[in-house]
Amino acid sequence: MKIVEGGVCTVPGIKAYGIKEGKLGLAAITGQGNTVGVFTQNKIRAAPVIVTSRRLPGTMNAILAYSGSANAFTGKKGIEDAEKMAQLVADVLGIDPKTVAVASTGIIGRPVNMDWIEGHIKEVLGGLTPEPSGSEAAARAIMTTDTAMKQIAVEVEGARIGGIAKGSGMIGPNMATMLAFIYTDAELPSESLYKCLKRAVDNSFNMLVVDGDTSTNDMVLLTATGKKKISEGKFQEGLTFLCTELAKMIAKDGEGATKFIEVHITGARSREDAKKAAKAVVRSPLVKTAIYGEDPNWGRIVAAMGNSGADVKEERVTLALSDSYKTATLVKKGDVVEGAIEQAKRLMAKDVIVISADLGLGTGEAIAWGCDLTCDYVKINAKYMT
């Protein structure tokens, strides 16, 4: 497997483009293929989530994503608007509107600005290009509080997989205001595609916590044009890698974040326990603020694990902090390691903090990603709407 250029446009036949005008953005991607999706588990589902999920799995021709409002909690009008978005694309491209996926992101309870979309649809679709610049423009168009554009592409056994994503706040376990659109030329049946996507998302986006809130609009779509034969195993490997890299980009771009946090749990009684413990640590406001303050208050990590629902026994826990080069072991099988605090404090000055905990109870392992909690997070979110 190797990393290649071009985002979604790395896949032959895929075109993309996007425009941004102030807080509004519109991205389009075209390319025919078997499409599967994974959607938010929030009981309040945005209109585009409802509309798009109904059409999948199926053969899709295009995606239109709007950044400016969530089109969530917008009732019947929301559904009509989402369907209208698909219709607009269909009209210009001469395709069936049912083969157009739609997505949106922004403030909940606000309808999409249909006038603006109608006024710009031709510009977006007219700009569609198979060049890498097209994927980049699309990735930029869907940004909201994101400060960095997020895309990546890999080649595995001759097949290409490319994706773009957005997400910065409202990121909790089980996805959250995050959109990801992934294309591949791999040839796999829908059931395999869905299975691979579900597994990749479970181990990547679903292990990501910015603030623990979960959005109404999450959507990860995967379209396979079916030109390249590839084993399911190899495809899974490439797809999981791609989703993991996109998830880490989102964690690094967490609202107001100054540090990236990676939590490795080993020795848990089960895989589920490891996931719970890992997520609880990246979710804890006390752990997140301590990391922001470079304060090696490791008791908060232990408390977060102890409160995660996972089985934890004090006398079994080994805990270390690392900047991913050097490591400071703070606790060894329940005993506090003398003098490690100072070393940990030095490591915490870095931008990447790796927390490793061996629970000493079994073979369950998991990794979760997140970021610190800062005053800037508070500021960004205190005045988001007004």
Next chain:
Amino acid sequence: MKIVEGGVCTVPGIKAYGIKEGKLGLAAITGQGNTVGVFTQNKIRAAPVIVTSRRLPGTMNAILAYSGSANAFTGKKGIEDAEKMAQLVADVLGIDPKTVAVASTGIIGRPVNMDWIEGHIKEVLGGLTPEPSGSEAAARAIMTTDTAMKQIAVEVEGARIGGIAKGSGMIGPNMATMLAFIYTDAELPSESLYKCLKRAVDNSFNMLVVDGDTSTNDMVLLTATGKKKISEGKFQEGLTFLCTELAKMIAKDGEGATKFIEVHITGARSREDAKKAAKAVVRSPLVKTAIYGEDPNWGRIVAAMGNSGADVKEERVTLALSDSYKTATLVKKGDVVEGAIEQAKRLMAKDVIVISADLGLGTGEAIAWGCDLTCDYVKINAKYMT
């Protein structure tokens, strides 16, 4: 039922005192009676939690509470120290050490400062007084990041119930770095006392969220001297009221908080659903930051409820904001109310924000309390240890 003065010292026979020296504090309360307790559900339990919970239910004579370190994740030495604390009290007062409850609060992983405790135990026990000033001194001694002393007392059917509490951060559903010591002269068997305490805690401290983290040290103790006959129903009423008032004091004193949040959920499919939805709203960092910013971004409230695990249907939801005098209805059975945003924005300038949501699905109701998330919360917790 009426509110009376004196905290725990409102109860005849109860004496209390406490001292504070820099970041260290020591509080003592004496009074013999049937004692029951409710403890943290964190898998990592502080040594005093382990020691005290083993002794309950039972007849207790005293409580010694130390503020300065959690004595959690401190292994065998922690247990020895907790037992030593009880022994010190027993030696001075000439009582059985097994009838002394111990508690502590502060940084996890740090042992208690036994030298300091030994050096001050006589001063604390020598200061014990049945005067209201004793309860106040004890309440002050257990404060950590608390900015206000917390105590209250009530009289119900001639019986007295008085309590003190501490708690400011690390407050999550199912209690958290919070200690509460409650005394009463009511006469009730241990089983009734425990049942009443459990119910009161479930509806008060367990509905309180400052940051959603749950501590290793939570402890609510209730001692009944058994001098006054009272019906279980009346006692329950008084105890629940007392615990609720203490919980609200903790929410109001949330670390860095500028606003107190009360969430009323009605019309949930079940009581459990109502609790889940209410807690999810006060727990959401996005809701908390919006309230801090006086930003009527109600979509975040809806999203938090939708993500709580409770059943929520968009078309059934009615949502209002209030300052507890005026109300702005933002959503009526799923429809956004025009013009309500401006009114909501004005109400949000107040210090008390009441969020009322009718889920329109059943008769389940619950109330939860919390506070906003501010830069000061981040600052307080970024440098807590160092």
